[in-house]
Amino acid sequence: MSVEKNHTDYLYVYGIIPKEELSKSVLPLIIGIDQQPSTAMKFNDIVAIATPVNPQKFSQQNIDSLSKNIDWLQENAIHHHSCIEELNRNFTILPMSFCTIFQNEQKLSNLLKERYDELFGKLQTLKGKEEWNLKVFCKLETAKHFVLENNPSIIELKDSLASMPKGKQFLMKKKIDLKIGEEIVKEFGKWQAEIQKYLTSFIEDSSLRSNWGKDVTGRADDMIINCDFFVEKKMEDEFISAIHECEKLFSKRGCTFQVTGPWPPYHFSKMGSDD
Structure with missing residues (x-):
């Protein structure tokens, strides 16, 4: 069965890992906060692990409103942590904060490019620790x-x-x-x-x-x-x-x-x- 990707989706980013480690370990399938499977977005030697999310459900305004709901906040913060833990078992990971969301792939790509040296350098300090x-x-x-x-x-x-x-x-x-x-x-x-x-x-x-x-x-x-x-x-x-x-x-x-x-x-x- 083929699945067409909705290019209007936002991207919810869980963390960044070194590209070299993907050749040594299989990337686990993560079902994201909006019940969508994870995707790996590569730039040079780093990889952002993200899942698509609905733009209406995960607009900043809606998140600000939902965050006032303690049950929603607790449930989804635990899910966020569980996804990062799953990645952390096999990869060096630079974890992102809860609800780190980009409006499209281009914006995420721009961040990876603009801050590449800093992100790659931080991953090197985290490796093996x-x-x-x-x-x-x-x-x-x-x-x-x-x-x-x-x-x-x-x-x-x-x-x-x-x-x-x-x-x-x-x-x-x-x-x-x-x-x-x-x-x-x-x-x-x-x-x-x-x-x-x-x-x-x-x-x-x-x-x-x-x-x-x-x-x-x-x-x-x-x-x-x-x-x-x-x-x-x-x-x-x-x-x-x-x-x-x-x-x-x-x-x-x-x-x-x-x-x-x-x-x-x-x-x-x-x-x-x-x-």
Whole structure:
């Protein structure tokens, strides 16, 4: 059965891959966001992976309206991610943002041509590497106990407390409680630096993200670190082992580590403010 392509379709782009890798792996058939099969658009040594989409359904105005619908946004963002993950399994991919759409092939071709050096160069930096995410959760009571026993400022206040009259001890205890809160925040910053230093030998780069609240995580403990790491594939086993060793060191401080990946290189593929 032959299928005629509607040349009025827009093109929804999922990502860009190196042309040379197409000779080593079969391009998976991706059914796009508008239920159309994927197409490969080549320019020199790079290939854009796209699917046709209906111009009315995927006009900027309609997308702006649909994006206010949380269910639509979640469903299609997950689909976008799934398509990129599929490509990421066998190819170096420069992933595009959700709803990266071109009005026609010529506009996409112009972008590939105008930014060819930048796109090709970025693919070279991504080759042979993968993204991992580390979230560190902490039981605050355990962290508080650790600070009480190990923080020099708190230990000094505690020592001075014993020699004070009972009337002053009440005020000093309040001061210690406030100081503990301040020192815990400082400790979390130090712990982040310690973990980063511990993993330095196994990573190419890192990107710190905002922590999620309990309303998002659904956990009883607090997220204190949310960080992405850029890791060479050949160092994956060493990186994971280092994470586990690091968790053992921090367990006495009330910390639990959660590492996930490998992910497409979302946080290490940015090229500029207009991407």
